[in-house]
Amino acid sequence: MSASPVSRMQFMMCAGTGCMASGSIEVKEALLKELAKRNLQDEVQIIMTGCNGFCAMGPLVVVYPDGVFYNQVKPEHAPLIVEEHVLKGRVVEKLLFKEEAAKDRVPLMRDIGFFSLQRLIVLRNRGLIDAENIDEYIARDGYAALGKVLTEMTPEDVIEEIKKSGLRGRGGGGFPTGLKWEECRRYESFPKFTICNGDEGDPGAFMDRSVMEGDPHSVLEGMAISGYAIGAEQGYIYVRAEYPLAIQRLQKAIEDARDYGLLGKDILGKGFNFDIGIYPGAGAFVCGESTALMFSIEGKRGMPRIKPPRSAEAGLWNQPTNLNNVETFANLNPIILNGADWYASIGTEGSKGTKVFALTGAVNNVGLVEVPMGTTLKTLIFDIGGGIPKKRKFKAAQIGGPSGGCIPSGSEGVEIDYESLQSAGAMMGSGGVVIMDNLTCMVDTARFFIDFCVEESCGKCVPCREGLKVMYDKLTDIVEGRGEEGDVEFLFELGHHINNTSHCGLGKSAANPVLSTIHHFRHEYDAHIRDKHCPALVCPSLIDFVVIEEKCKMCGMCFRNCPSDAIIWEKKKVARIDTEKCTKCRTCITNCKFDAIR
Numbered sequence: 001m002s003a004s005p006v007s008r009m010q011f012m013m014c015a016g017t018g019c020m021a022s023g024s025i026e027v028k029e030a031l032l033k034e035l036a037k038r039n040l041q042d043e044v045q046i047i048m049t050g051c052n053g054f055c056a057m058g059p060l061v062v063v064y065p066d067g068v069f070y071n072q073v074k075p076e077h078a079p080l081i082v083e084e085h086v087l088k089g090r091v092v093e094k095l096l097f098k099e100e101a102a103k104d105r106v107p108l109m110r111d112i113g114f115f116s117l118q119r120l121i122v123l124r125n126r127g128l129i130d131a132e133n134i135d136e137y138i139a140r141d142g143y144a145a146l147g148k149v150l151t152e153m154t155p156e157d158v159i160e161e162i163k164k165s166g167l168r169g170r171g172g173g174g175f176p177t178g179l180k181w182e183e184c185r186r187y188e189s190f191p192k193f194t195i196c197n198g199d200e201g202d203p204g205a206f207m208d209r210s211v212m213e214g215d216p217h218s219v220l221e222g223m224a225i226s227g228y229a230i231g232a233e234q235g236y237i238y239v240r241a242e243y244p245l246a247i248q249r250l251q252k253a254i255e256d257a258r259d260y261g262l263l264g265k266d267i268l269g270k271g272f273n274f275d276i277g278i279y280p281g282a283g284a285f286v287c288g289e290s291t292a293l294m295f296s297i298e299g300k301r302g303m304p305r306i307k308p309p310r311s312a313e314a315g316l317w318n319q320p321t322n323l324n325n326v327e328t329f330a331n332l333n334p335i336i337l338n339g340a341d342w343y344a345s346i347g348t349e350g351s352k353g354t355k356v357f358a359l360t361g362a363v364n365n366v367g368l369v370e371v372p373m374g375t376t377l378k379t380l381i382f383d384i385g386g387g388i389p390k391k392r393k394f395k396a397a398q399i400g401g402p403s404g405g406c407i408p409s410g411s412e413g414v415e416i417d418y419e420s421l422q423s424a425g426a427m428m429g430s431g432g433v434v435i436m437d438n439l440t441c442m443v444d445t446a447r448f449f450i451d452f453c454v455e456e457s458c459g460k461c462v463p464c465r466e467g468l469k470v471m472y473d474k475l476t477d478i479v480e481g482r483g484e485e486g487d488v489e490f491l492f493e494l495g496h497h498i499n500n501t502s503h504c505g506l507g508k509s510a511a512n513p514v515l516s517t518i519h520h521f522r523h524e525y526d527a528h529i530r531d532k533h534c535p536a537l538v539c540p541s542l543i544d545f546v547v548i549e550e551k552c553k554m555c556g557m558c559f560r561n562c563p564s565d566a567i568i569w570e571k572k573k574v575a576r577i578d579t580e581k582c583t584k585c586r587t588c589i590t591n592c593k594f595d596a597i598r
């Protein structure tokens with residue numbers, strides 16, 4: 001990081017989308033004003049960084065050189081931070097992070113479980129550089145890998161090195177990157193293209209956005225290396241238009257790299273020409289599929305086509321094309337600089353390196369985490385994620401986004417790598433992990449993912465277009481109390497049919513959430529159908545909430561939070577629910593600390 005020559009302290013302020021939305025720019029302005037008021041503006045430097053991955057706790061400020069971590073900072077805290085931390089050298093206790101169950105607050109970022117158990121390769125510059133300053137990227141070995149391949153390696157050497165590293169594509173399929181490049185290099189038709197897939201359509205996923213916003217040069221450098229390896233002179237980044245900050249930072253990074261001679265003609269004087277353009281996508285999930293994405297860049301409707309020919313032979317404008325995910329590209333600089341053996345020493349037999357996950361749902365530390373392949377689900381949920389909030393129980397983890405499957409409690413020991421997840425009935429996907437607690441209905445969850453796929457199906461083939469709608473209607477019948485004997489068998493058969501006969505990856509995996517919840521939670525389907533009861537008390541048509549008298553501690557929390565005045569309560573009296581007024585919104589259930597409502 002570049003500090004001003006006289007600054008003795010740096011405030012690294014998170015300027016990712018999450019922290020900006022919770023007010024980091026306002027905090028920065030308040031801090032600048034406060035520093036100026038005390039004539040400290042030359043002693044303390046404020047640097048705006050990319051996402052730190054802990055967005056729920058934002059706005060975040062990390063103070064260096066010590067690494068003190070402040071969370072949920074507000075503009076009104078600025079005088080306190082300057083007075084206490086800058087002038088008196090004391091940490092501001094109340095802004096330090098505290099785990100839900102812990103007694104004490106933790107001052108240093110490196111001691112917080114959420115950060116300390118991660119291993120950062122893709123996110124190596126997280127929170128450490130100003131994403132809009134190319135010098136800061138270069139100061140942390142940025143573009144050194146491009147320099148190395150152009151000066152010391154042939155394209156074939158680069159491909160061999162990537163093959164040896166064991167790097168597999170992070171976009172979902174896990175295809176070996178080196179093999180993909182090798183195939184593309186073999187075709188001699190020119191021009192060739194390399195494309196970065198930044199479509200990121202999975203609900204809840206923001207791994208790629210974070211890299212594009214926080215470390216855009218790592219993507220550009222990776223693309224230039226791939227261009228050199230396959231023999232392409234032009235790259236495109238396909239990024240969804242809903243990511244305006246990512247687009248803005250990538251655009252600036254491209255212009256700066258051109259100014260520095262790191263993109264454009266005769267890069268580093270080595271005769272290699274390579275440039276990059278940005279193509280904003282309209283946000284359709286199916287446009288993340290390779291062939292649909294290429295049609296979309298060509299200005300056509302984003303619909304998957306039949307393969308062969310594969311993109312390596314005839315992709316964009318029918319020319320040989322390589323497509324990789326954002327995270328795949330961001331891995332390349334460290335692999336080239338540290339060597340394939342170093343990279344292959346991290347992870348498991350079949351899955352090398354690390355993986356970035358978006359950890360969401362019923363977990364204390366929601367956020368973006370990077371862990372070595374082979375990390376157990378238990379470590380991810382309990383040590384890094386801080387466990388399940390409100391002393392509830394872990395029920396299942398949906399891994400792999402809308403095409404993934406769920407791993408139930410009892411299997412927390414499963415290692416997260418391509419093979420183990422598949423054997424456990426889930427998949428890596430692009431890295432979405434949704435944690436579910438005992439208040440989650442698995443039938444309703446499956447219905448949520450099917451609804452998503454119904455909306456996103458491009459409509460080209462019947463099993464996906466029609467089959468998913470039939471599946472959604474059947475699931476709706478079940479959660480609304482119209483389920484009948486035989487429905488589960490019907491769903492099971494239909495699910496396999498859709499998966500086996502759909503044309504592209506969307507339809508081929510769309511039924512997975514249903515098949516996997518039937519496999520692990522069949523009893524919940526049966527309870528909905530036979531007993532007309534939702535065991536997790538989620539499906540409004542199948543529940544009437546009641547207060548369990550023996551458990552009620554008469555605290556009145558439910559009464560104060562009910563939006564429909566449906567709770568009857570007075571001091572020292574057990575609460576009751578007026579079922580006429582109750583809209584079954586579940587607010588009282590989530591607010592009752594004593595589990596007294598069901």
Ligand SMILES: Cc1cc2nc3c(=O)[nH]c(=O)nc-3n(C[C@H](O)[C@H](O)[C@H](O)COP(=O)(O)O)c2cc1C
Pocket residue numbers: 168169170171172173174175177197198199200201202285286287288289290291323324325326328430504505506
């Ligand atoms: C419906 C669908 C959506 C996809 N969305 C994405 C996406 O958003 N990002 C991505 O990198 N790959 C996505 N993929 C996978 C890509 O088709 C492709 O395999 C990947 O970008 C290749 O890069 P990799 O080898 O680095 O993984 C999607 C696939 C399907 C079938």
Ligand code: SF4
Pocket residue numbers: 286304456457458459460461462464465502503504505506507508
């Ligand atoms: S499986 Fe679905 S998304 Fe894929 S081509 Fe068929 S209709 Fe379109």
Ligand code: SF4
Pocket residue numbers: 547551552553554555556557558559569574575591592593594595596597
């Ligand atoms: S919140 Fe729970 S314990 Fe408190 S009054 Fe309501 S039901 Fe009783």
Ligand code: SF4
Pocket residue numbers: 545561562563564565566567577581582583584585586587588589
């Ligand atoms: S479910 Fe909602 S409406 Fe019904 S009693 Fe509880 S808080 Fe009130």
Ligand code: FES
Pocket residue numbers: 014015016017018019020050051052053054055056058060
């Ligand atoms: S945006 Fe600040 S931690 Fe993610």
